[in-house]
Amino acid sequence: MIRIKPKHLITGLAALPFAAVLFAWSGIFDVSASSGHWKITEWFLHFAMRSSVRTHALAVKAPDELPRHALKPAAGHFARGCAICHGAPGEPRSPAALRILPPPPDLAGIVDEWTDPQLFQIVKHGVKYTGMPAWPTQERDDEVWAMVAFLRELPGLDAERYRELAYGDAEPALGRAYGFEEALAECSRCHGRDGQAGGESVPVLAGQSETYLLASLSAYLEGSRPSGIMEIPARAVEPEFLPELARHFAAQPRIVPARTEDDSALHRRGETIARNGISQTRVPACLECHGRTERNPLYPNIAGQHENYIAGQLELFRDGMRGGTRYNHLMRNAAKNLTDGDIEALAAYFSRLQAPPENETP
Numbered sequence: 001m002i003r004i005k006p007k008h009l010i011t012g013l014a015a016l017p018f019a020a021v022l023f024a025w026s027g028i029f030d031v032s033a034s035s036g037h038w039k040i041t042e043w044f045l046h047f048a049m050r051s052s053v054r055t056h057a058l059a060v061k062a063p064d065e066l067p068r069h070a071l072k073p074a075a076g077h078f079a080r081g082c083a084i085c086h087g088a089p090g091e092p093r094s095p096a097a098l099r100i101l102p103p104p105p106d107l108a109g110i111v112d113e114w115t116d117p118q119l120f121q122i123v124k125h126g127v128k129y130t131g132m133p134a135w136p137t138q139e140r141d142d143e144v145w146a147m148v149a150f151l152r153e154l155p156g157l158d159a160e161r162y163r164e165l166a167y168g169d170a171e172p173a174l175g176r177a178y179g180f181e182e183a184l185a186e187c188s189r190c191h192g193r194d195g196q197a198g199g200e201s202v203p204v205l206a207g208q209s210e211t212y213l214l215a216s217l218s219a220y221l222e223g224s225r226p227s228g229i230m231e232i233p234a235r236a237v238e239p240e241f242l243p244e245l246a247r248h249f250a251a252q253p254r255i256v257p258a259r260t261e262d263d264s265a266l267h268r269r270g271e272t273i274a275r276n277g278i279s280q281t282r283v284p285a286c287l288e289c290h291g292r293t294e295r296n297p298l299y300p301n302i303a304g305q306h307e308n309y310i311a312g313q314l315e316l317f318r319d320g321m322r323g324g325t326r327y328n329h330l331m332r333n334a335a336k337n338l339t340d341g342d343i344e345a346l347a348a349y350f351s352r353l354q355a356p357p358e359n360e361t362p
């Protein structure tokens, strides 16, 4: 009878790495994707992926409610950044995508297997060795949560509703935009041709300072204003069209809905902070910069901007996650001591304020 002594076992284990290198060196192992995975490899990779996602998602804290108000920009991003591999309602996966190993799954049938924090973990960090990419920027989480909200809707979306969310009434070209009209169609998917569409989470561009719009586009391109959602369209158009796009949107009239609850306590509190600031917490008066008729053209017009958008941006500034143009430090400073209540009040006030007169220097 052969007896395995501990000595043999240790020698055997020590030799394993050399055997593995020898096996890899021999070239017998087939790396070609055409040969597929062995069943056991496929099982093991998926098992490892699920276990890793499950463990890492334990540290993810989900918001109380998923940001369903941001479904539209998330759908718009899905159309460009995800559908190419996963397909979408009315847009089946391409034959090329199906040849990726492992093939990207049709998400509508699979999202229910994951919890919200697990979907967040996958979408933010991607999956190694599979082609599933990480979110374009790791610096903010709100956009990833918007995508999780969209993924939750996906199983119930028909092709028509999906098109409406992802493309609006635009007919964008699928590849790169080489003409001004194509470029405008790309932006219109989310912002509308009049710069006023897109719902609560997409900023109104109509009537915005042209200088600020252009500088913000550069900030997205350079990464000094992190946004996975805006980075892709900013890169999809030829840079020569950006000044023309900024001019187009700046020239559109901004329509501010009439005020209905003028004297609500929230609105009044917002107005007081905007005019006087808060001396105890050293919050400056917002209108010092955002209300002047002769303000620097890099100070944006926030009167009549969407309430949710204003609140979202103020939170990002406060938490140090909103980059921007070369003046963005002024705003980080102004927002750093705002409470959630201050933000709510300011968003209520500014979103119903009729636009202050423009001061655009050419």
Ligand code: HEC
Residues within 6 Å of the ligand: 045, 046, 049, 078, 081, 082, 083, 084, 085, 086, 100, 101, 102, 103, 104, 105, 107, 110, 113, 119, 122, 123, 127, 130, 131, 132, 133, 147
């Ligand atoms: C280049 C192709 C590619 C792109 C682009 C891509 N994915 Fe994936 N995705 C994959 C592959 C491949 C897998 C399978 C990973 C696995 O099974 O280990 C995957 C897996 C997933 C999963 C987990 C599903 C499951 O149970 O396996 C989710 C959720 C997901 N992707 C969402 C997204 C979202 C949202 C986007 C866009 C922001 C996106 N993906 C972009 C290739 C892609």
Ligand code: HEC
Residues within 6 Å of the ligand: 072, 073, 074, 075, 076, 077, 183, 186, 187, 188, 189, 190, 191, 201, 202, 203, 204, 205, 208, 212, 213, 214, 216, 217, 225, 226, 227, 229, 230, 233, 234, 237, 245, 246, 300
């Ligand atoms: C997929 C949806 C989507 C598309 C397409 C899109 N945008 Fe945006 N855009 C957004 C969202 C969402 C934001 C807010 C991002 C943030 O938090 O910084 C934004 C922000 C902006 C801003 C900053 C506005 C401000 O008030 O600070 C500008 C300028 C802008 N977009 C211009 C464009 C242009 C020009 C195009 C076309 C090339 C375009 N966008 C295409 C969704 C989109």
Ligand code: HEC
Residues within 6 Å of the ligand: 203, 216, 274, 283, 284, 285, 286, 287, 288, 289, 290, 298, 299, 300, 302, 305, 310, 313, 314, 323, 324, 325, 326, 327, 328, 330, 331, 334, 335, 346
């Ligand atoms: C010292 C001048 C200054 C003060 C004071 C100031 N801001 Fe700003 N604000 C700016 C500048 C500059 C930007 C543009 C930042 C960038 O993108 O580079 C900005 C941007 C913003 C934005 C984002 C707009 C958009 O379209 O994305 C909001 C919202 C905002 N400010 C609200 C406020 C509020 C509310 C206050 C008062 C608590 C305030 N600001 C005080 C200068 C100021």
